[in-house]
Amino acid sequence: MATLAEERSAASPAIAWGAAVKKAAFAALVTFGLCFPIIAFRTDTDISNRLVLEPRWNLVAALVGAAFAVRFLLAVAPVRREKLKKRARRFTISDRTSNVLGILGLGLLAAYPFLAIEFTGAAGSVKWIDNFGIQILIYIMLGWGLNIVVGLAGLLDLGYVAFYAVGAYSAALLATTFGLSFWMVLPLAGILAAFWGILLGFPVLRLRGDYLAIVTLAFGEIIRMILINWIDVTGGYAGISGIPRPTFFGIPFNASDTGFAAVFGLEFTPLHRTIFLYYIILLLALLTNVVTIRLRRLPVGRAWEALREDEIACRALGINTVSTKLTAFATGAMFGGFAGAFFSARQGFISPESFVFMESAVIVAIVVLGGMGSQFGVALAAVVMIGGTEILRELDWLKTVFGPDFDPTQYRMLLFGLAMVIVMIWKPRGLISTREPSVFLKRRKTVSVEHVKEGHG
Amino acid sequence: MTDGRADPLLTVDKLTMRFGGLVAVNDLSFVARRGDITALIGPNGAGKTTVFNCITGFYKPSCGRIALAFPVPATLDRIDALTGTGERWATHDGGGLFLLERMPDFQIAAKARIARTFQNIRLFSGMTVLENLIVAQHNPLMRASGFSLLGLFGSGSYVAAERAAVERAAHWLERIDIVDRADDSAGELPYGDQRRLEIARAMCTDPVLLCLDEPAAGLNPRESAQLNSLLRAIRDEDKTSILLIEHDMSVVMEISDHVVVLEYGTKIADGPPAEIRNDPKVIAAYLGVEDEEVQQAEAEVGI
Numbered sequence: 178m179a180t181l182a183e184e185r186s187a188a189s190p191a192i193a194w195g196a197a198v199k200k201a202a203f204a205a206l207v208t209f210g211l212c213f214p215i216i217a218f219r220t221d222t223d224i225s226n227r228l229v230l231e232p233r234w235n236l237v238a239a240l241v242g243a244a245f246a247v248r249f250l251l252a253v254a255p256v257r258r259e260k261l262k263k264r265a266r267r268f269t270i271s272d273r274t275s276n277v278l279g280i281l282g283l284g285l286l287a288a289y290p291f292l293a294i295e296f297t298g299a300a301g302s303v304k305w306i307d308n309f310g311i312q313i314l315i316y317i318m319l320g321w322g323l324n325i326v327v328g329l330a331g332l333l334d335l336g337y338v339a340f341y342a343v344g345a346y347s348a349a350l351l352a353t354t355f356g357l358s359f360w361m362v363l364p365l366a367g368i369l370a371a372f373w374g375i376l377l378g379f380p381v382l383r384l385r386g387d388y389l390a391i392v393t394l395a396f397g398e399i400i401r402m403i404l405i406n407w408i409d410v411t412g413g414y415a416g417i418s419g420i421p422r423p424t425f426f427g428i429p430f431n432a433s434d435t436g437f438a439a440v441f442g443l444e445f446t447p448l449h450r451t452i453f454l455y456y457i458i459l460l461l462a463l464l465t466n467v468v469t470i471r472l473r474r475l476p477v478g479r480a481w482e483a484l485r486e487d488e489i490a491c492r493a494l495g496i497n498t499v500s501t502k503l504t505a506f507a508t509g510a511m512f513g514g515f516a517g518a519f520f521s522a523r524q525g526f527i528s529p530e531s532f533v534f535m536e537s538a539v540i541v542a543i544v545v546l547g548g549m550g551s552q553f554g555v556a557l558a559a560v561v562m563i564g565g566t567e568i569l570r571e572l573d574w575l576k577t578v579f580g581p582d583f584d585p586t587q588y589r590m591l592l593f594g595l596a597m598v599i600v601m602i603w604k605p606r607g608l609i610s611t612r613e614p615s616v617f618l619k620r621r622k623t624v625s626v627e628h629v630k631e632g633h634g
Numbered sequence: 635m636t637d638g639r640a641d642p643l644l645t646v647d648k649l650t651m652r653f654g655g656l657v658a659v660n661d662l663s664f665v666a667r668r669g670d671i672t673a674l675i676g677p678n679g680a681g682k683t684t685v686f687n688c689i690t691g692f693y694k695p696s697c698g699r700i701a702l703a704f705p706v707p708a709t710l711d712r713i714d715a716l717t718g719t720g721e722r723w724a725t726h727d728g729g730g731l732f733l734l735e736r737m738p739d740f741q742i743a744a745k746a747r748i749a750r751t752f753q754n755i756r757l758f759s760g761m762t763v764l765e766n767l768i769v770a771q772h773n774p775l776m777r778a779s780g781f782s783l784l785g786l787f788g789s790g791s792y793v794a795a796e797r798a799a800v801e802r803a804a805h806w807l808e809r810i811d812i813v814d815r816a817d818d819s820a821g822e823l824p825y826g827d828q829r830r831l832e833i834a835r836a837m838c839t840d841p842v843l844l845c846l847d848e849p850a851a852g853l854n855p856r857e858s859a860q861l862n863s864l865l866r867a868i869r870d871e872d873k874t875s876i877l878l879i880e881h882d883m884s885v886v887m888e889i890s891d892h893v894v895v896l897e898y899g900t901k902i903a904d905g906p907p908a909e910i911r912n913d914p915k916v917i918a919a920y921l922g923v924e925d926e927e928v929q930q931a932e933a934e935v936g937i
Contacts (some may be wrong), residue, residue: 476775477779493752495740
């Protein structure tokens, strides 16, 4: 019905100006209603520490005006929106091009720290390597880890951050209590997180869909509560500090005579450690990717995907669904644990605040946005989501437009939500919405997303 | 078995399944013989699919015994002896005796080698046709991949095992004549092909007994005829016995060697198709009876 009406209006050349103005005015009114409580007033404390309201009517007027203009143009412009939507749906990055992009990207990733130094200088590059490079790679790794559970096995896990926390805390505790080096605690943290994955897996095996999501969410919170309240071991809110940093084959990154710079005859700069950390997380992320790609082509990976498609059929074919689900949980958790161990060594300090539900939500959003099951899509989504929020910190020039008090990072969540809504309208199954088969007889054809199921839990 | 017929493969003994107060299957006993196509028929709601779900472990029967033995048929004494020990199965020379009511569903498929299809097709629609057939060979491939550890490092034995699995899948694709569509997703196939693919997938698990739940539902006469020849080939060439539920009498009467008729969960007839066709009880169950017969029956019970 809607397409019919739209086609008729597109066919007729006459533009209904009156109707367009009406629609635009309505949109402006809605925008005003939305803006009034959140944007029009800002609470501030004055010199005598009283709370005062500071009106920001200019900003409201600008937003309302923008909404009016956009809605008006949409109503007037003879655009067949259905067609646009279809074109957006048809736009898919095939996995073949993604392979080429992958090789190019790999070279770029390897050269990235040096490119950053080249373009921004030694001082400016720390931000680009640390806040962008390392931060994004951690989330890519977490996204790939969760992708095994959510994207391949179809089990919606909203408490993935728990495994990240288990990895981080076990690495920190092992390192500070027993004095183990980073390279020793890294595999141990992975194993412990996998163990917790199995422990969580057992009770939730019977649950599906919403119930599974809620229980995993609760599990994430339980872990956080334990971290906060078991003060003797975890230090509560104070967290754990003084976590030893990774060493380069036993050579520490410090200014001493036995430090990295002195041994290699370089001038000491903290940048060395940052670059080293960048390569560690790059390798860890690539390891996650290679293992996942290999697992997908093994019987266990196919069983995960079959489980997502139809659990009852799996059981009729003699697949032990219990152990299949547990391996998915354990493998996903293990990579989360690796990422956690890296996180604790990078920060040198961890506290429960780093493992709140918001983190789980961001990781799930990365997986969903990327296209469930697609490795490249997840990486792309992590770059957009994490890189995007970091970029907002850089947009100082917006202050010249909206006044000196304007802080773009405050609008992070708003833009985040808007981006999600837009993607969900145009690419409801994520940025990469085709499935690459794990084996082929004659010709590798990607499977259209219409047939791929999302899993029932 | 003195009557010259084949040995029993599956022995269902006093099977009863209750759902709350509803008795879906009542004291059902029958035998499916090796190399036979045994049909389970009956009006809608007679409890046929419930029997299937009990045999394949999706339901735990309320009471009764379901025993499967291969390659050597089991005598009643042996079945009784195993029942007394409390064990689930006794394996010997590549087969054994399995008490299915004690086993979980996936073990029935993996160990007792019973494969099944579903009334509403359950393919992995987002995976390709070939992948569907490879997933069916999960257990041998899992062993070949050293439970993923060897496979992860690209061991040669796994590569060879996977190639063999692909060949086996290709063989079945040729049998059901959709080899050209091997790399399409299973959800894209037309309905009739999906039905046959589900049978091929079940056959890829290398079963001794294939349970088909209404394989001819929704097929046109030509597809029905193709199905008949496929099922005969499975019986004669692959030496796999078949147990099938079917409403399409042209399929049942043409290919089955033995027919069991259920009505309201109770067995009302059991015999070769020619006998079943003329059994007054079966005709009554399917077509109803004349009014005078109803009156006669009512007079007998005194209403």
